[in-house]
Amino acid sequence: MTEKTTATGTIADLLARSNTFGADPRNTNYAGGNTSAKGTDTDPVTGEVTELLWVKGSGGDLGTLTEKGLAVLRLDRVRALESVYPGVEREDEMVAAFDYCLHGTGGAAPSIDTAMHALVDSAHVDHLHPDAGIALATAAEGERLTRECFGEAVVWVPWRRPGFQLGLDIAAIKRENPQAIGCVLGGHGITAWGESSQEAQENSLRIIAEATAFIERTGTDEPFGAHDxxxxxxxxxxxxxxxxxxxxxxxxxxxxxxxxxxxxxxxxxxxxxxxxxxxxxxxxxxxxxxxxxxxxxxxxxxxxxxxxxxxxxxxxxxxxxxxxxxxxxxxxxxxxxxxxxxxxxxxxxxxxxxxxxxxxxxxxxxxxxxxxxxxxxxxxxxxxxxxxxxxxxxxxxxxxxxxxxxxxxxxxxxRKPKPKPLATRVALVTGGGSGIGKATAERLVAEGACVVIADLNLAGAETVAEELGGPDMAVALHADVSDEDAVVAAVADAVLAFGGLDLIVNNAGLSLSKPLLETTAKDWDLQHDVMARGSFLISRETSRVMIDQAMGGDIIYISSKNSVFAGPNNIAYSATKADQAHQVRLLAAELGSHQIRVNGINPDGVVRGSGIFAGGWGASRAKVYGVEEDKLGEFYAQRTLLRREVLPANVANAVFALTAGDLSHTTGLHIPVDAGVAAAFLR
The missing domain is CATH 3.40.225 (L-fuculose-1-phosphate Aldolase)
Structure with missing residues (x-):
């Protein structure tokens, strides 16, 4: 019998039931199982009331199912397929036939289980993969145990691959066992039904609960054998x-x-x-x-x-x-x-x-x-x-x-989309909570990479990771790159997050703008500890991972045009950047045999969004050049050949260019991203 409700109410009830099932892993696995509802709607062409089936489409997940994830089919046409069904050996052809039964436009593609939902004579049908139900379905004595557990309320169905014939089998079981609320599908899962959405949900949950209780009540204490x-x-x-x-x-x-x-x-x-x-x-x-x-x-x-x-x-x-x-x-x-x-x-x-x-x-x-x-x-x-x-x-x-x-x-x-250029690659970006590091993390995730955002400011890194999609896309780690033990721990945590590392961006940094006579040994040590020592430590520990993986990799140093340009009042910062620049050359020579490429990027004056400039460096440089701090970016732009300000995204673009595959035979290179500073031309 078909419940006569409005299409809107039918869909709302179906989605609520589906989301309830999907919210609890004891009911079904991710993207597993499907639910359906039969109801009526007006055919926009004929104006006639038409009997329809709404069923979760191929590849959807019950826990996050929305109306777009439903396939909508005309029941009269699906049922008519029984007369042209060519038999088990050719039943895969029936999936294509479902396309000729669709009602309206849009919606999801019908799944292989559509026949089960259409042919079973009940307004609401659920097919789920609960662990307890599959335990019965895969037990050597599953048929006897199903009967012992449920009596006549649930019927055993021998294993059959999902398809049109399985739908016919379950429909027959439903007709022949009017007392039944559902069945256990051998080797597979469970199916339940009801004349209202609530009844179907209650029957599905009843089967799961009774199977769970039966196993707990009658099962042995050591199902996996004695503890070794x-x-x-x-x-x-x-x-x-x-x-x-x-x-x-x-x-x-x-x-x-x-x-x-x-x-x-x-x-x-x-x-x-x-x-x-x-x-x-x-x-x-x-x-x-x-x-x-x-x-x-x-x-x-x-x-x-x-x-x-x-x-x-x-x-x-x-x-x-x-x-x-x-x-x-x-x-x-x-x-x-x-x-x-x-x-x-x-x-x-x-x-x-x-x-x-x-x-x-x-x-x-x-x-x-x-x-x-x-x-x-x-x-x-x-x-x-x-x-x-x-x-x-x-x-x-x-x-x-x-x-x-x-x-x-x-x-x-x-039918899956073509993988993005950095798909499957795992990146570690130091100083990723702001500025160039943040922009780089954003670009890498957009191109398919998983990213570990390491920063001294954990809260900032966590904010970026959340903005990028959370743990399946990006994770945040606290990291003081100048501390050897902290670097070792951070790299170990990065490995546990995604399985390894492929793309390292040494970006963490800070800067103190002082002339030689005002630069203290503490100033010098701080600059070198964070950038020279920090880059060395990160490169050493991540190289261990990449060598163990034997999958090659990339190390990128965010150096500076100051690594080759002698700017005023900048001894500690520029000397450190020169150290980083030569690390690129040294590591490119050493790690090439492991297919690890090492390259550098030399930006100039990235003011907007920069944590360094916001932390006092901008004010110092503005004073050196005699300009207002909020005009510093414009000042830097005007001294370039292109008269353009360098932004964090410009540096991120260079990281992508070096690592996305087109420059697969390039290592030991420094790319200027400075809009053209002639004094910093590499020679």
């Missing part, structure tokens, strides 16, 4: 230190075929799994729910060493296991691929498990890497539940391959 003390979690400080030491190496291995961003998960649930004696056998079985292994790959790489293994031994073993993993994955692909299969997408692991340390997950951006970890945590929860009440028995490997290399999934990947 040799693989238990290290103390927090030791755990973080080992994670930061291993992460660049693991990221480099995971990026063998294509560059990846990383995420580290350090939760109790992960460590419980890693310390269980069933770790190896369960990890080898892989995940089951289709949404899981599309993001986590068919199985993880597991380091088979105890928690207290040294970093050196762990690195050596990880490299061995990586080669084995690649061979195994290639063999998996070759076992199941046929002439129509998409090309292998890469043989590197998306999930790496290290006892005592945690889980490392990888993706084409930070969000994807983080979500991959969340999905494997879902898989851990599923394995815990299934092993507690039975034996974990995921779908067959051949079925996993059919979904991982499904033509429909490949088409979805092909």
């Amino acid at each position: 003390t040799s693989r238990e979690a290290l103390a927090e400080a030791e755990r973080r230190a080992k994670a930061s030491a291993l992460f660049p190496v693991i990221r480099g291995l995971a990026s063998t075929d294509s560059s990846m961003v990383g995420h580290w998960t350090d939760t109790e649930a992960v460590h419980e799994f890693l310390a269980g004696r069933k770790l190896a056998q369960l990890a080898e079985l892989g995940t089951s729910c289709p949404d899981h292994f599309l993001r986590t790959k068919v199985k993880p790489l597991v380091l088979d060493l105890p928690s207290d293994a040294s970093v050196e031994d762990s690195v050596a073993r990880l490299k061995e296991l990586h080669e084995t993993y690649r061979s195994d994955y290639t063999a998996y692909y070759e076992r199941h691929a046929d002439a129509d299969s998409p090309a292998m997408r890469g043989a590197d692991p998306a999930i790496v498990l290290v006892p005592g340390v945690g889980m490392f997950s990888f993706g084409a951006d930070k969000q994807t890497a983080r979500v991959a970890g969340e999905f494997y945590l879902n898989a851990i929860n599923v394995m815990r539940g299934a092993e507690a009440i039975s034996t974990y028995a995921p779908i067959e490997e051949s079925e996993k391959f059919r979904i991982e290399y499904w033509a429909l999934e490949e088409a979805k990947l092909q």
Whole structure:
């Protein structure tokens, strides 16, 4: 029966229900599952009342679903597809047929699960991937346990790949079991229904709650086997230190075929799994729910060493296991691929498990890497539940391959926008809370990079990071670049944020404008400690990371035209900038064999937005030149060949030009960004 409500009310109820489900990870995973509602609206062409289906579109997320994320279809046309359905072997063709059933313009593309929602004779239908539900769905005795848990209220549906036939199967179950509120889909998830949005929501949550209670009530205490003390979690400080030491190496291995961003998960649930004696056998079985292994790959790489293994031994073993993993994955692909299969997408692991340390997950951006970890945590929860009440028995490997290399999934990947120039690159910008550093961070994020904003002023750095999109795009760190221990700690924290480092911008600085006889040794030391020593320390510690990654990289020094121009009353600042300029040449020569390019940028007089100029330097320079402080930018512009003021964004543009790929064979270069100061021409 179809609930006769207005379209506006139907959509509002559907979105509210969807957002409620998506707000709680116990109900469904990120971008997993779909919800729908049937209702009526007036056809703008005929003026007739038309029966419609609103259903979450392909790729959407329930927690953030809006009306734009819904596909809207005419129910009479979707139901008519049953008469032309060509059978299971050709059911992928039905997804294209959904396009001929759309109502109106705009909206999301219909997903593979559309048939389930359209064909089930209920006004509201939910298909979710709750951990407790999938635990039942992947238990070896899942059918019996479903009956034991729910009686006749929930019906078991044997595994079938999502598609039109599964929709027909569930529709038949609904007709044949009028007492049922939903079903457990073997190897997959749950589906529930109701004649109102509230009833559907209550039925979905009832299935999840009863499955959860059943597992807790009847399950064993040690579903992962007895605890192995040799693989238990290290103390927090030791755990973080080992994670930061291993992460660049693991990221480099995971990026063998294509560059990846990383995420580290350090939760109790992960460590419980890693310390269980069933770790190896369960990890080898892989995940089951289709949404899981599309993001986590068919199985993880597991380091088979105890928690207290040294970093050196762990690195050596990880490299061995990586080669084995690649061979195994290639063999998996070759076992199941046929002439129509998409090309292998890469043989590197998306999930790496290290006892005592945690889980490392990888993706084409930070969000994807983080979500991959969340999905494997879902898989851990599923394995815990299934092993507690039975034996974990995921779908067959051949079925996993059919979904991982499904033509429909490949088409979805092909529709993704082309990656931005700096996609997958991780940048560290010192002095990133204001001025040139802030502008550089903004440009790098806009071009696809993840950015660590390091600044002595943590509050300023945090503000910039939040403006740039938060933790999936940018993170803030407190960093005194003149303090060796602080630099070591900041680089370790930067590695834990995104998995490693690829692009370093030495920008932190300050300036004191004084003539020689008024310059104290303290003045001299302060300038050199922050810029010369600070750049050296940052370059040294970040180079360790980039060398461990074996992915190459870029180091950019924001030097100054004063590194080659002898300006008045500026001995300490200019000498420090000359030191930085020569560091560029020295490091370019030393790090080239590691494919790390080192270049410099020589700005002049960046007044607007500058933390240095606002902190007193502007007033000092204005006094030297005999101009008003608020006219200093104009003064600098008039002494240039182009008569143009240099802005922070101009320097950021040069950083991008040096690192975006077109200058891939350039190292040891200094680029003037000074609007043309003839006295500073390089020679």
